[in-house]
Amino acid sequence: MKKPSRRTAVVLGAAAAAFGIAVAPASAVPSTVWTVTPSPAAYTAANSGNIVLTANIPMTCTTSAASGTMQSATGNPATVASIDAVTFGSSAAPCTSVLGNVTTVATPPWTVVGEDYAAGVTTGYVGNVNAKVTAGACVFTVTGKASATYTNSTGILAVNSVSGDLAVASASGCGTVVTTSTKPTFKGNYAVKVSGTSTIPTIVGSNP
Amino acid sequence: MRGSRTAVRRPSRARARGATIAAFAVLAATVPAAAGAAGTREVDTELPYVCAFPSGQRPATVRISAAFPDRVAAGEPIRPADVTTTVTFPAEAVADLAATGAAEVRAGTRLTVAVAQHDATAEATWRGTAQPVALAPSGPLTLTATGDVPTVTGRSAGELTLSAADLAVDLALDTADGSAADPAARTVTCALAEDAADHGLLAAVPVGPDPGGTDGSPSASPSPSDAPERQDGGEPADRQRERAPRVGGDAPGGTAARPDAPPCRYDARYPAGPMSLNAYITGYANVRKLKGAALIPLTCTLIEQGEPEFEFYPDFSGGTITQRSTGDLYNGGRTWSPPFEATFLTFGFTPTTATMVLEQTGPLTIDSLGATDYVFTSTDTYVRVPLVLRVTSLTVNGTPLDVGPSCRTEKPLASPEPDPAHHPGDHLVLHGRGEQVTGEPATGYLLLSGGPLTGEVSIPAFTGCGAGGENLDRLLTASVSGPGNYVKQTQGQTCYVAADVPNPDECTTDLQPLRIPVPER
Numbered sequence: 267m268k269k270p271s272r273r274t275a276v277v278l279g280a281a282a283a284a285f286g287i288a289v290a291p292a293s294a295v296p297s298t299v300w301t302v303t304p305s306p307a308a309y310t311a312a313n314s315g316n317i318v319l320t321a322n323i324p325m326t327c328t329t330s331a332a333s334g335t336m337q338s339a340t341g342n343p344a345t346v347a348s349i350d351a352v353t354f355g356s357s358a359a360p361c362t363s364v365l366g367n368v369t370t371v372a373t374p375p376w377t378v379v380g381e382d383y384a385a386g387v388t389t390g391y392v393g394n395v396n397a398k399v400t401a402g403a404c405v406f407t408v409t410g411k412a413s414a415t416y417t418n419s420t421g422i423l424a425v426n427s428v429s430g431d432l433a434v435a436s437a438s439g440c441g442t443v444v445t446t447s448t449k450p451t452f453k454g455n456y457a458v459k460v461s462g463t464s465t466i467p468t469i470v471g472s473n474p
Numbered sequence: 475m476r477g478s479r480t481a482v483r484r485p486s487r488a489r490a491r492g493a494t495i496a497a498f499a500v501l502a503a504t505v506p507a508a509a510g511a512a513g514t515r516e517v518d519t520e521l522p523y524v525c526a527f528p529s530g531q532r533p534a535t536v537r538i539s540a541a542f543p544d545r546v547a548a549g550e551p552i553r554p555a556d557v558t559t560t561v562t563f564p565a566e567a568v569a570d571l572a573a574t575g576a577a578e579v580r581a582g583t584r585l586t587v588a589v590a591q592h593d594a595t596a597e598a599t600w601r602g603t604a605q606p607v608a609l610a611p612s613g614p615l616t617l618t619a620t621g622d623v624p625t626v627t628g629r630s631a632g633e634l635t636l637s638a639a640d641l642a643v644d645l646a647l648d649t650a651d652g653s654a655a656d657p658a659a660r661t662v663t664c665a666l667a668e669d670a671a672d673h674g675l676l677a678a679v680p681v682g683p684d685p686g687g688t689d690g691s692p693s694a695s696p697s698p699s700d701a702p703e704r705q706d707g708g709e710p711a712d713r714q715r716e717r718a719p720r721v722g723g724d725a726p727g728g729t730a731a732r733p734d735a736p737p738c739r740y741d742a743r744y745p746a747g748p749m750s751l752n753a754y755i756t757g758y759a760n761v762r763k764l765k766g767a768a769l770i771p772l773t774c775t776l777i778e779q780g781e782p783e784f785e786f787y788p789d790f791s792g793g794t795i796t797q798r799s800t801g802d803l804y805n806g807g808r809t810w811s812p813p814f815e816a817t818f819l820t821f822g823f824t825p826t827t828a829t830m831v832l833e834q835t836g837p838l839t840i841d842s843l844g845a846t847d848y849v850f851t852s853t854d855t856y857v858r859v860p861l862v863l864r865v866t867s868l869t870v871n872g873t874p875l876d877v878g879p880s881c882r883t884e885k886p887l888a889s890p891e892p893d894p895a896h897h898p899g900d901h902l903v904l905h906g907r908g909e910q911v912t913g914e915p916a917t918g919y920l921l922l923s924g925g926p927l928t929g930e931v932s933i934p935a936f937t938g939c940g941a942g943g944e945n946l947d948r949l950l951t952a953s954v955s956g957p958g959n960y961v962k963q964t965q966g967q968t969c970y971v972a973a974d975v976p977n978p979d980e981c982t983t984d985l986q987p988l989r990i991p992v993p994e995r
Contacts (some may be wrong), residue, residue, distance in 0.1 A: 316913050322784045323795060323846055324912045357979045362915045364795070364844055364853045364908045365782060366922020367967065369977055400977070402922040402970045403749040403779040439749055441781030443795065 296342045297383045297471025306337035308461040309347065311423060317354065317454030319361070319399070321406065321434065321444045325368045327354045327361040332456060334375065336467060343390060346469055347378035354397075365443075369400045378414070378423070383471025386418040392425055395432060395452070406437035406444045412452045421466030423456040514541045514555065517677050521638055522667035525567065526867075526874050528941060532567045534664055536560070538585070538638055540623075542677045545684060551625035552634065552679050559583045559602045560618045561643055563662075568615045574879060576647035576655040580606045580806055582813075583619040586639040588674075591628045591681065597639075598624045603737060603806070606648075617643070624734060631682025638674035640665055642829065644813045644866075646806050657879030661813055661829045661866040732982065733990045736805060736812055738774030739971075740985070743807055746971045751777040752986065753924060757963035757993045759931070761818065763956050768816035769993060770832065770963070777801035777840065777968060779921070795844035795853060799921065802838055803859075809834040813866060820870065820953045829867040835886055836860040836901070842921055844908075853908045855919055856893075857927055860886035860901040865939060865950065877946055881939035883955070887931045904929040904963060924965035924991060932957040966991035 310333045317327040336347035354370035355361035361368040377393040391411040398407050412427035429449045437444045444450075460467050518539040525534045537560040546552050561583065563571075571579065581604040589596040602619025609615065628634040641664040647655035666674045735754060740746035753775050758767040782797040802809045811832040820826040836859070844853030865881040867874070888900035897903075904927035906919025919925035933955045939946040967989035969981035982988050 316915075318913050320848070320912075322793065323844075323851055324848065324910065326910065326913060326915050328915060360979065362910070362920070362923070364846075364851045364910050364916050364920060365797075366916075366920035366924075367980070369979075400970070400973065402751055402968060403972065404782065405973075439779070439781055441783045441797070443782040443784040 297380065297473055298340055298342050298344075299472045299474055300339045300344045300346050300380050300383075300388075301470045301472065302336050302338045302346055303468045303470075304460060304465075306335055307467060308335050309333065309458055309467060310461050311456040311458045314422060314455040314457045317361075317425075317452075319354070319368075319370065319408075319450065319452050321399070321408075321448050321450040323363055323365070323443060325361050325363040325370075325399075325401075327370070327454075329356050329359045330354045330454065330456070333461070336378070336469075339380075343379045343381045345377045345393070346380045346388070346390075349376035349378065349392070350374050352376060363401060365401045365404070367401070370397050371400075372397045378416070379411075380416075380469060380471055383469075386468075386470075388416045388418075388469045388471060390414060390416075391431070392423075392452075402439075404438075404440035404444065406440055406448075407435045408432050408450050408452075409435045416458070416469055418466070418468040418470070421458045423458055425452055425454055425456070427452045513544045515544055515677075516541050516556075519638075519676055521670050521674055523561075523641060523664040523670075524667050525563065525641075525643075525662050525664035527567045527570045527662065528876055528878075529566065529570050532564055533667070534564065534567070535562045536585075536638070536641060536664070537562075538676060540676065542636075542679055545680045546628070548628060548631050548682050550681075551627045552681075553625040554600075554623050554636070554677075557600060557602070557623050558618060558620050559585055559600065559641075560616060561641070561664075563615045563617075565613050567662075568609065568613065571615070571645070571647065571660070572609055572611055574647055574655045574657060574660075575649050576609050577650040578606050578648040579609050579615070579617070580604065580646040580648070581617040581619060582644040582806060583617070584642040584644070584813075586641070587623075587676070588637045588639045589626050589634065590637070591630070591634040592632055594629075596626070598626060598636075600624075601734070601736070606807075609647075621734075628679075628681035632680075633678050634681050635678045636676045637672075638666060638670075638676055642813070642815075642867075644806075644829075646808055657866075658808075658833075659810075659813075659831060659864065659866055660879065663829075663867055663869075663874065732988060735772050735986075735990050736774060738776075738804070738986045740776065741807070744776060744802070744804055746985075747778060748972050749779045749781075750971050751779050751922070751968035752971060753777060753966050753968040754987050754989075754991055755924075755927075755963050755965045756991055757927075757961070758995060760960045761816075761933070761954055762959050763954060764818045764820075766816075766818055767995070768830075769814060771812050771814050772990065773811045773832075774804050774987075775801050775838075775965070776804045779968075779970075780840075782842075792845065792847035795842070795846065795851075797840075797842040797844075797853075797921065799840040799842075800837060801840060803832070803834045810864075818953075820949070824871050826871075826953075827869045828865050831864050831866060832861045832887075833864050833882075834859055835862050836899070839897075840921060849912050851910045851912070851916075853920075855906045855908070855921055855927075857904040857906070858891075858897055858901050860899065862886050863933065865936070868939075868946065868950075870949075875944070875946060876941040877939045878941040879938075881936065881946070881950070883934040884937040885934045887933060889929050889931045900934075902929060902931055902961070904961065906965075919965070921968075922970075923967050924989070926994060927963045927965060929961045930957075931959050931961055933959060962994060964991040964994050 313330040332352040334350040373396040380390040382389040410432040520537045540554040540557040583602040585600040600623040602621040604617040604619040643662045780799040786793040817827040838859040842855040886900040889903035906927040908918040908920045910916040936950040971985045
């Protein structure tokens with residue numbers, strides 16, 4: 267009984283290896299070295315266009331900002347930036363929904379994670395998302411990640427989360443508009459600059 | 475500050491036709507961002523007044539204490555501080571109140587303060603709220619009222635004087651078991667006695683630089699345009715202009731800039747729950763027969779936010795949103811509006827001033843019905859509340875008429891009801907609509923953040939008006955009652971009082987609404 271079992275294992279291993287070899291030429295080799303320029307660097311990010319959070323009903327923020335540090339990294343996925351502060355709306359321009367003003371308070375740090383790179387565009391996600399959203403007596407907490415790309419030529423971090431990226435960890439006073447089954451989304455563009463400059467930082471993934 | 479224009483239905487614009495009905499506005503009160511550098515001086519003045527009670531005119535003493543700055547620069551606001559108004563009614567007047575069955579009195583004061591600099595004049599209203607006091611069967615009654623008062627700003631150099639003028643005392647009367655007395659409310663109007671020292675002068679505050687002895691250059695010659703102006707940057711308080719009343723603007727940036735407003739907080743009689751909000755509402759109500767509008771002053775509303783419900787369309791292309799909230803008007807511990815005054819020309823020629831309150835006589839509901847297709851989202855909100863209009867005092871052609879203790883509309887004000895099967899009975903209906911194109915800010919009326927609410931109401935006939943054999947029902951019914959009165963109210967941003975960390979952009983530190991709405995026409 268022992269021999270067949272061992273043989274089976276060997277066969278499975280060979281199959282997996284063959285699959286890997288067969289697929290690899292069809293796409294770029296996943297980057298394992300992430301070169302951030304400059305590195306390390308403090309950065310700031312401000313929304314370019316409005317930010318939309320949706321939890322069955324949409325919420326619009328006309329102002330949003332983030333800051334943190336970014337640095338070169340290795341591995342895949344790899345954290346290329348830390349978001350140490352992120353704000354949604356302001357006293358003068360709160361986020362709004364048809365229920366009324368919405369307040370979103372983030373619990374940082376969040377992360378920017380690189381997974382793939384091609385032609386100056388890093389594909390990955392904003393990770394470790396954790397934010398408390400309040401609309402009057404309706405309060406809920408959003409956690410998870412938000413799919414995103416970063417484009418070196420423009421310095422735009424485009425957040426475009428897909429259903430299932432983010433989850434509602436808790437909700438109270440929100441009825442059936444927001445429950446723990448709700449799949450929120452987070453979409454919007456941020457223009458990233460090296461702090462105190464107009465320099466657009468770059469991220470390049472490679473696989474030496 | 476009188477307003478003569480009516481609220482307008484957009485896009486048409488009703489024209490004002492003279493001072494048909496003038497709504498008296500609360501002069502905007504704002505707290506200066508920084509205290510003046512100058513010193514202050516305390517003023518404590520006792521003045522004789524004559525007050526109108528059902529049993530006749532009675533003397534009363536009114537003691538006013540306040541602190542004023544020693545001197546301010548031109549354009550720098552004067553903000554009287556620590557203002558206390560103490561009213562003492564004589565025993566005979568107290569007997570009138572006790573005859574209603576009242577055992578406890580809660581009072582609010584409205585002191586008209588005449589402001590003058592050179593030839594320019596303005597009026598401010600100093601509002602105060604008194605703690606409840608027991609009504610003793612005999613002896614005088616003393617009410618001590620405190621409250622923040624409006625700032626006044628002299629636009630040029632020269633002495634600015636503030637003098638006490640008419641006083642109105644709004645009384646809420648409770649019986650020993652806590653229920654309302656009959657009448658539940660009374661407004662006592664008082665005039666400064668003719669023998670009052672210095673015509674009620676409270677303070678004279680120098681405006682402009684200290685001349686520093688004999689070298690002081692004379693101030694510019696007075697100009698009629700040098701009217702003192704209100705702190706909110708509003709127009710000069712020139713009564714001749716008959717400008718529309720304006721209440722202080724929406725003040726962003728913290729409590730230091732919050733205009734004056736009546737108290738609006740949950741208390742032991744009305745405790746907050748986990749979904750409790752509060753908000754102010756104010757606006758105009760047209761009186762069609764009089765071709766004018768009455769300003770309904772800032773009214774505190776306590777709201778229990780309903781949980782919003784979402785129901786997907788069968789194909790998940792969107793869904794419906796429904797939310798039912800409830801609430802109450804809550805002012806001075808009662809479910810009514812603060813008293814408000816309106817002056818109008820009855821039958822087009824007789825100047826008539828009435829003090830009124832809107833009394834809630836049943837549940838207030840707020841139903842929001844909405845829909846989204848994820849591209850466009852909208853909500854229609856209907857506020858429903860039965861309100862009886864009470865008249866607490868009336869002056870016709872300068873002569874006070876005793877309206878008696880129970881002058882009111884014979885039934886609640888009534889609006890056309892879009893859903894009568896579910897909402898029977900007479901009540902006011904106000905509608906507001908909120909809209910949002912996804913990716914753009916929400917606009918219009920939003921339950922949590924307020925906005926415009928409009929409706930139309932019929933004012934029923936009056937009943938119980940008059941005393942001593944004089945029946946005023948017909949006068950009021952003929953001049954006021956009727957259909958088609960347009961109402962436009964503006965709700966302010968709510969404060970969610972049960973928040974773990976109350977929102978400093980929405981709540982004061984003591985959990986009152988931070989945002990003060992401005993009445994719109």
